Amino acid sequence: MMRKTVLRVGSTMVLCLGLTASSAIATELPGIPPETVTDYIHAVIESGRTFYTIHVVERMQKQGGSPAAENWRTEKKTLPLPAQFLAEASDLASKTGTKVRYRLISLWPINPHNGPDGESEKKGLEAVREHPERSATSSLKIGDQTYFKAIYADRAVSQSCVGCHNTHPHSPKKDFKLDDVMGGLVIEIPLGE
């Protein structure tokens, strides 16, 4: 059945025929800038990452309990590393069909796959190291789709970040300090429809 709804959005009167209220509002309101969208996504990812590191990984370590280890899937009584927690969550998110992608990179990666992918990511990492309060943004094209990319500073929020990286045999940097920018969180979202 055709529904007729009158909505007031700001000062504009909108007449919708057979539209749901939410889609009517979405077409009438101005879009959210992509950098604001990635700021929202970043806030959610970072709070989960910080909570997991401090209240699970570090807590267990202090209590002499399960350590975080790379081979957590096969090794009993171990926890996923904070970086693995993030990568696994990102994989699960992409399985839902969403085109949001995120990953950790660094100028001093333990895993060489996590180095910057090209000059633009390298510059982005240098920029967030210098100005950790703001993201480094760019856009890229994959096939016909344009993506907005934002890199956020990834900080040593806990002594466990510093301790593990400084002592890891594959870490090219051994003098991280608490609160240092250890790398960057890359978030990519598709632009347009």
Ligand code: HEC
């Ligand atoms: C128990 C050890 C451990 C802890 C704790 C830890 N990391 Fe890592 N981190 C690793 C390992 C190992 C990798 C590589 C994982 C992989 O193979 O992708 C990694 C990956 C990373 C990367 C991607 C670049 C790279 O080095 O490969 C960043 C950035 C990073 N960690 C930052 C942090 C921050 C910030 C914290 C604290 C919030 C933290 N790590 C806690 C061991 C650790």
